[in-house]
Amino acid sequence: MELLSYAAFFLTTALVFALITLGLNLQWGLTGLFNVGVAGFVAVGAYVSAILTTPDDAARIGGFALPLPLGWLAAMLAAGLVAAIVGVATLRLKSDYLAITTFGVAVVVQLVALNAQGLTGGPFGIGFIPRPFATLAETPLIFNLANLAVVALVTLLVYLALEHLAKSPWGRVLKALREDERAAISLGKSARFYRVQAFALGGAVMGLAGAVQAHFIGFIAPENYLPTLTFQVWTMLIVGGSGSNRGAVLGSILVWAIWVGSGTFVAAFVPTDQQARAAALQIVAIGVMLCLILLLRPSGLLRARVPREG
C-alpha cells in the first residue's frame, strides 16, 4: 500500500516534468528554438495560478480565490504572453540571442519571486494553494491516486493536442522552417510569425505545468525554480530524443527515476553533513551525461526507430 501510494506520487511528479518537457519539445524539437529559461516560464505559471486561486493573505496581494481551472488558464496565458514578447524581441536575430534572453527571463523571474514580497510572498513563497482533492488527504493512497489521475489526464490531453498540431498544416510549416528555412519562406510562410507562435505555445504549456505542480504540492517558493530545473528538463528531452513527444514523456520518467533513485541512495548512505556535497555531485553526473549523449547519441537514448523526417 505504502509502495503503491509512493509510486503514484512519483509518477505524478514525473508527469509534471513530462508536461514541461512537452512544452520544450514544441519549442526545440519541432521548431529548433533554444530556451535556457524554462524554469522562468514554469515559475510564471505557478505564481499566476497561485496568486489568483489562494484565499486572502494580509502579507501580499491576492484573496481572489478564483476556481482552479481559471487559475490554470491564466497561468497558460501569462507564461504564453511572456514567451511571445521574448519571441518578438529576439526571433528576428540569431538563435543565440534567444538563448541569452530566455536565460535573462529566468533570472528576472527569480528576482521578482524573491523580492516583490507584496506580489509573490518573497523568499517564504505562497502557501495554502488549493489542492483539487484536499478532502481526500487523510488517506494518502487515494489522495495520491486522484492527483495522479488529474495530472495524467492533463498530460494526455496536452500530448494528444501536440501530436495533432505536429501533423497539422501548422506543424508541417514549423518542420519545413526547421529543415530548410529558405525553401519554406519561398513558399510564402513568415518564418518569424510561425516561430513566435510555437514559442508562445510552448511557454504556455510550461506555465500550465507550473500551475498544475503548484496545486498538487500546495506550496511554492522561489527556490523551486532555479536553473537546475531548466537543466533537468533539457536532459529529459535530450535523453528521450528531441522531436518526439513520446520520447519527451518517456525521457522525463526515466531521468526523474534516475534523479530520485540517486537522491535516495545519497540520503541513505551519505552522512548528513556531506549530503549537500553529494547532491552537487549528482548534478555533475547528470551534466556529464547530457554532454555524453550530445556527443555520442544526439538523437536520444530512447529514439531507436524514428528516422529523421525530411
Place this chain on the structure above:
Amino acid sequence: MNPQFLIDGLLTGSMIGLGAIGVTLTYSILRFSNFAHGDLMAWGTYATLLIVGAITALFGKVAPFSPLSFGWPLMLALALAMVVTGGLALLLDRILFSRLRAKGQMIIVVMASFGASMALRNMLEFLFTSRPAYFSRAIQIAMPVGFGLRITPDQIALLILTAVLVTLVHLIMTRSRIGREMRAVSQNPALARVAGIDVARVVRFTWLIGGALACVAGVMIGVLVQIRPLMGFDMLLPIFAAAILGGIGSVPGAVLGGLIIGLSEAAAVQIVGAEWRAAVAFLILMAVLFIRPIGLFGVKER
C-alpha cells in the same frame, strides 16, 4: 545621489568587461555563446586560492605589500592560474566543443556549454562546498580622493591591472599577427583558411585569452567581494549583456559595455535598492535587442 556609485560601477564594470571580452571573442570566432564562461571565472579563482595556499604552505605567511591586502603570492598565483584557466578552456574545447562544432549545429554547442556549466559549477560546490572563501580577511580603509569619493588601495590596484590588460588585448588584436588572424577568422573562416591562416591555432589562442581574462575577473571578485562556486554564473547575464551592448566581436565594445552596465547597476542600487541589481543587465539587453541589435561597435553579419 551619492557619487560613490561611480567607483562601485567602475569596479563592477571592470569585472564584467574582462568577462565580456572572453565571451565576445568566443562568439565571434567560434560562433557560439558560451554559457560555461562564468564558471571558468569561478574555476580560475579557486585555482588561484589553491596556489596561494600552496605558496603559504611552502614559504610561510608572506607580509602583504602595504597598503594592499595581498602580497607577491597572490600575484604569482594569479599568473599561474591564468594559464591553468586557459588550459581548462582548451581542454573543454578539445573534449567537448570542438567535436560538436565538427557536426555543424552550433546551437548544440550552446546546449553542451550549458551542461558543462552545470557540471563545472557543481564540481566546485562538491570540492569546496557553497561556503564563501576569502583571499584575505583584513579590512581596508577607503581613502578619500576628492569630490566625496573614497577608494581602497586594492581597488586602485585592480583598476590599473584591468586597464593594462585591456590595452594589451587591444594591442594584440590590432597590431600583432595572431590578432589580425583572429579578426580574419571572425569575419570569414573559409577565406581565412584559404589565405593560409592556421584556424586551429587561432581557436586555441582565443580560448587561452578568454580563459586567462576570466580568471582575472574572478580573482577581482574574490579580492573585492568573496569566493563562491556561484560567483561566475551570477555574472553571466551582465557579461552577455555587455558583449551584446558593445557589439559582438569588439574588444573595446565589450569593455565599454561592461562599464556602462556596471555603472547602471551601481546607480540602480542607490535608486531602487540592491536586490534588483541583476534586473538592470536584462533591461539593457532587451533595449539593445529592440533598438540596435548589432550593438555599439558591431558589424552586420554576412
